[in-house]
Amino acid sequence: MNQLLEELRAGLWAVWNRRWLALAVAWGTCLLGWLVVALIPNTYESETRLFVQLDDVLAEQIGIGAASRARDIERLRQTLVSSVNLEKVVNTTRIGDSVSTPTEMEAAIERLTEDIEVVSEGENIFEITASSGRGDLSEAENAELAQTIAQRMIDIFREENLGSARQDMQESIEFLNQQLAAREAELAAAEERRLAFEAANPDLIGGAQAIAQQLAATRAELRSVEADLAASQSALAALEGQLSNTPRVLVTPGSGGPQASLAQAEAQLAAMRARGLTEEHPDMVAARRTVANLREAAQSSGPTGGTNNPAYTTLLSMRVERESNVQSLQSRAAALRSEIAAIMASQAREPGAAAEAQRISRDYDVLREQYDQLLQDREELRLRGQVESERNAVQFEVVDPPTTPRSPAAPNRPLLLFAVLVLGLGAGAGTAYALSKLGSTFATANQLERSFGLPVIGTISHTFTEAGRELRAKRLKYFAAGVGGLGVMFVVLLGVELIQRTTVA
Template identity: 30%
Template sequence: MEELLSRMVGYLHGMWRFRWWGLTFAWIVGIAGGFVIYSMPDRYESTARIFVDTQSVLRPLMSGLAVQPNINQQIAILSRTLITRPNVEKLITMADLDLEVRTPAEREALIAELTGGLEIVGTGRDNLFTLAYQDAHPERAQRIVQALVSLFVESGLVGKRQDSASARRFIDEQIAGYEQKLAEAENRLKDFRLRNMALLGDGGRDYVSQMNELSAQLGQAELELKETENSRDSLKRQLAGEDAVLLSQPENPAAVALPEIDGRIDALEKNLDGLLLRYTDDHPDVVGARRVIAQLEEQKQKEIEAMRKVDASAPWVPNANPVVQQMKISLADAEAMVASRQARVAEFGSRLARLRASAELLPKIEAEQTQLNRDYEVHKRNYELLVARRESANISVEMTTQGGITEFRVIDPPSLPNKPAAPNRVLLMPFAGLIGLAAGIALTFLLSQLRPAFDNVRSLREITGLPVLGAVSLVADPVRERRRRRGLLAFGGGVAGFVMTVVGMTAMVQLLQG
């Protein structure tokens, strides 16, 4: 630490020897800096403030129906990406700056100047943006800021419309693609069902259900066939004479049955019983019914007598019995029913055999059907989802068109400045004085290093590496002391004058700007 302090003291002694050089150079640099600052052209700043209202009443009302983009994030990105070359070129046209440009080089310089000078500053969560630009002409600065405000609002609205249109166009393309995929999947599923209709059935029954149903139908048909065969065999036994009572000649001719007349008599007797429950024996309806019954019985007796008179000497044969004739008719019907039931049993058996023969194809068919159904369901679900998204996008576009989502409000229109905003001479003047002092100090240090000297015995011994036998000191006299004091006063006065000059120039500039 002592060595470091000793070295610092040595540097200060060396710089002190060239203090007048440093002071003179500080004055030169300070005065030159003051003139440069004073001669800098004034620049006027025009500003405008825009508030972006993203808290719309429609947003919570349309939640779940319309797409809700992150408006705050979009506005923040817009504020950071608005100043681009295409937008700056559009701004030049909007502010009529292209009238001042004659060559491509001037146009490039103007674009570079605007790109570097335009400012968009946001306050963050409040969505309040300040647009500013500085120019040598206040009217020109105001026109540029006005064009920037229009460009900011237009870019926000056009960007949302472009995003919505692009989203709808993309969704429409996807819907068209999925419509084609869905139609192809439906056709594949239809062709598969047509090819495997026997195994798939009507769609509500699987292979096992069909097997069970066919087995039950076959069992029912076999049972009905057996019943019909039993009935047929019973009729055959009766006609073969196994039932003697049925085929013997009746003792009472009146017991011979005539189906047609007997049926009419039975019907009239039932009707007569009903009439007797309501009327007396003398009622005309009762008398009429009894008269008709008597006529039918008389007709029946005449027909029996006519049958006997045809061949009175011939023995009675079963074929002459109407009951036998009716039994033969029933037997023929039974034979036809047996044939029909046998055909049904054969058909059900054939179907069941075909299903059993196709049992080994069942796993493959089921796997293929599962795959087809899965593809169809996926395409259908995506298609319905895209259609719902398209409707949501349409609602969002309508909301944007009506201006219900985001509203740009110009809080402060572009101002026409009457005082220069730059350069800040009040701040630059002290800064120029500090630069002058720093330049003077740097010059004294440089000269002390170019023309070094030894101010003590120790530094001489350390640098030369030789022993120092002694040192001769300077004896100060009164004249030399007065001269040293006057030099110190003059140097202090020079430094104080420099500081006072900087302060005076700063005050003068502030007075002129105020």
């Protein structure tokens, strides 16, 4: 600890012993630093805030979602400081007055990129900060230029959000109209080819798939007709059996003659059949023979005796109806078989034509689907454009207009002036201390003793005469004046800076 204090004392003595050199270095450093700080142009910033509302019920109904609009706004924010937009700013402000070549334009755009900052505050607020610190302009002109740049950025934001969107929408609709015209011509040609093919091959309309469907439907209908025919034939056979067992006339008591005997014989024959006797049974054979003889006798003798059986008459009419139904079903089944044969013949005869029909139908369906989809897209796009143009799904509002800067935002000149003062004093003291280390003198007896390794018997104090003391006091005053001059110069420069800040714009 004692050694540290001793080193500190030695350092202070070395600086004090070369105080004039330290003062000169401090003055030189401060004057040079303050000159550099004075040459730094002031930079003025103008800020503005924009509010973007993305909620709109009608826009949501037609498919313009808030997420889609948010992506569009984010894209606009990122492209707002593009070279094309910054070139517009250069051409519409006084920056373009000094730009005459493409190289100068590139340099102006590059510098303007550093002077403009776009920051998102939350989801709906955008803050645009424009700065200007050009040495060829005055303080008031730099402040005005910063505000003008901020205003131009607002105008570009509005143009990109509204004007560009409308132009893009019109170009998209025009492109869809061209595609629709081309598809319409192709669709008309495909329809003409299909109509010509159908006229030349009416039995192959729809292609192989349609023919297969027609064949399957015809076969299904034939199976249904055959089932109905089998049922009708079965019903007719049952009716024939019932008719054969029903007597044609009814024998009444007291009646006689062949008709009555015939009715009685037929009743006996029916009774035998009811008992389950076969047709080869002797009784059945004899009964049938008797019935046949009596029928011949009744036909020869005419209708005498007995009354007509109404049940028999009813069964006869039913048989006629069922025979007619069976014939109708047989005719329909024959027609369906003929149709199936014709379809199969066409399918086997023209396989290439069937494939061509299928290809034509497929091409037509594809073109029709594309045309309908393009038409739907165009109408949706047109409706979306009308909503964006008339209702404006993005509500754009300037929350804070571009501010007029009253004081420079950079540099922080008071802080820089103070830093130069501290640097100058430090440079002077450091120079004096460094020179003391290069010399061969010792500030204290302990340093001398440590350097040579020999004990120091004593030291001699520095004494002054009366004239020396007066000269020393005078020099101290001069030194204090020099140090105080630095402080006064700092205060003066600080006051000038404050005055300039209050007189801007």
